[in-house]
Amino acid sequence: MRRTVRLCALTTSLFVLTLGALLWGARPAAAQANGEKIVGGPYAVNVGPRSATVVWVIQKGEAAVGTEPGKMERTAPILRAESITLTALRPGLTYYYQSFPGEAGKGSFKTPPAGAARFQFVVYGDTRTRHDVHRTVVEGILKNANPDFVMHTGDLVADGGDTSQWPIFFDAERELLRKTAFFPALGNHERNAKNYFDYMDARPYYSFNWGSSHFTVINSDIENVGATDTEKDSFWKEQAQWLAADLRDAQSADFRFVFAHHPPETAVRRRQGENKQMTELEPMFEKYRVSAGFFGHDHNYQHYLKNGIHYFTTGGGGAPLYDVDTPPEGITVKVVSTENFVVVNVDGKTARVEARKPNGELLDSTELHQ
Numbered sequence: 001m002r003r004t005v006r007l008c009a010l011t012t013s014l015f016v017l018t019l020g021a022l023l024w025g026a027r028p029a030a031a032q033a034n035g036e037k038i039v040g041g042p043y044a045v046n047v048g049p050r051s052a053t054v055v056w057v058i059q060k061g062e063a064a065v066g067t068e069p070g071k072m073e074r075t076a077p078i079l080r081a082e083s084i085t086l087t088a089l090r091p092g093l094t095y096y097y098q099s100f101p102g103e104a105g106k107g108s109f110k111t112p113p114a115g116a117a118r119f120q121f122v123v124y125g126d127t128r129t130r131h132d133v134h135r136t137v138v139e140g141i142l143k144n145a146n147p148d149f150v151m152h153t154g155d156l157v158a159d160g161g162d163t164s165q166w167p168i169f170f171d172a173e174r175e176l177l178r179k180t181a182f183f184p185a186l187g188n189h190e191r192n193a194k195n196y197f198d199y200m201d202a203r204p205y206y207s208f209n210w211g212s213s214h215f216t217v218i219n220s221d222i223e224n225v226g227a228t229d230t231e232k233d234s235f236w237k238e239q240a241q242w243l244a245a246d247l248r249d250a251q252s253a254d255f256r257f258v259f260a261h262h263p264p265e266t267a268v269r270r271r272q273g274e275n276k277q278m279t280e281l282e283p284m285f286e287k288y289r290v291s292a293g294f295f296g297h298d299h300n301y302q303h304y305l306k307n308g309i310h311y312f313t314t315g316g317g318g319a320p321l322y323d324v325d326t327p328p329e330g331i332t333v334k335v336v337s338t339e340n341f342v343v344v345n346v347d348g349k350t351a352r353v354e355a356r357k358p359n360g361e362l363l364d365s366t367e368l369h370q
C-alpha cells in the first residue's frame with residue numbers, strides 16, 4: 001500500500017510530526033488487532049533531492065505446504081510492504097521520521113546535496129546464506145563508517161521469491177538501514193521476484209546524482225529477465241542503450257560510478273568468461289569515462305585497473321567465500337578471499353576508496369581523481 005505525503009512546511013521537526021500524525025493510530029492499531037507484525041524496516045529508498053520513499057514490511061500470518069495431508073514441511077510468512085512517498089523535501093538535509101510507534105519505527109536519511117559536497121557511501125553485497133556473517137559485516141559498517149547512503153551489489157537473499165528469507169535480511173540490516181538511504185542492484189538470487197521490487201520500490205535499472213557525482217545501477221541478471229533468448233536479448237539491448245545515454249548525459253559530473261551484480265572481470269577461475277555481456281560493456285565505460293565500477297556475485301574482494309577504470313568486486317557480505325585463484329594478468333591491483341565492505345569518501349575532485357574487513361582492518365586503499 002502506498003501513500004504520499006507532501007511537506008508544505010519544510011522543517012525536519014514538522015516532517016516528523018506530519019508523518020507521525022498520519023501513521024500513528026492508523027496502521028499500528030489495525031496491525032495489532034489483525035495479528036500483524038513488522039518484520040522489515042523502516043528504511044528509505046529512492047532518495048532524491050526532493051522526494052524519498054520510506055518502506056516497512058508487515059507479516060500477516062503464514063502459509064504452510066507439505067507432501068502429505070496434515071504434514072506441513074515448510075511455512076512461509078505472508079508479507080506486504082507499506083510505503084509512504086515524501087515529496088517537497090529539500091536537498092542536503094537530514095530528515096527524521098517515525099513510520100510506526102516506538103523506537104523501532106524511528107529512522108532518518110539524508111537527501112543528496114546539490115553541487116559539490118563532501119559525502120560518504122558504502123558498497124557491499126552478497127548478504128545471503130550465512131546470516132551470522134552478514135550481521136558481522138553490517139556491524140563492521142556501523143562501527144567503521146557513517147555513510148550518507150549505502151549501495152548493495154545484489155544477492156540480498158538466497159531466493160527472492162521465498163518470503164521466509166526477507167525478514168532475516170531485514171533483521172540483520174535493521175540498524176544500518178534505519179539511519180541511511182538504500183540503493184540496491186538486482187542479483188541473480190533475487191530471481192527477478194516481485195518481492196524484491198515491492199520491498200525495494202525498485203526499478204530494474206536506474207541512476208541518480210549525489211552532489212556532483214553520478215550513480216548508475218544496472219541489472220546484469222540477464223538469465224531471469226525473460227523466458228526466451230529473444231526476451232533476454234531485447235532487455236539487454238534496451239538497457240545498454242539507456243546506459244549509454246545515461247553516461248553520455250553525465251559527462252559534466254565529477255565522478256561516474258556504475259553498479260551491477262555480475263563483474264566484468266574476475267579472479268575466480270571457474271567463472272572467467274562467464275559474464276560476457278558485462279565485459280563487453282567495458283569499451284562503453286571507457287568511452288564515457290566511468291570513474292569506477294562496483295560489482296558483487298563473487299564472494300570476495302577484487303580490484304582491477306584497466307584502461308584507466310577501477311573495477312571493484314565487493315561480494316563479501318555473508319555468502320560463502322570463493323577463492324581468488326587466477327587473478328587476471330596486467331590489471332590486478334588486489335584480490336583477497338575475505339568478507340568485506342567498501343567505503344568511499346568523495347571530497348571535491350577526489351574520491352578515496354577503502355576496502356575493509358568486518359573488523360575494520362584495511363584491505364585496500366585507492367584515490368580517484370576527477
Ligand SMILES: [Fe+2]
Binds near residue numbers: 155189261296297298
Ligand atoms: Fe550472484
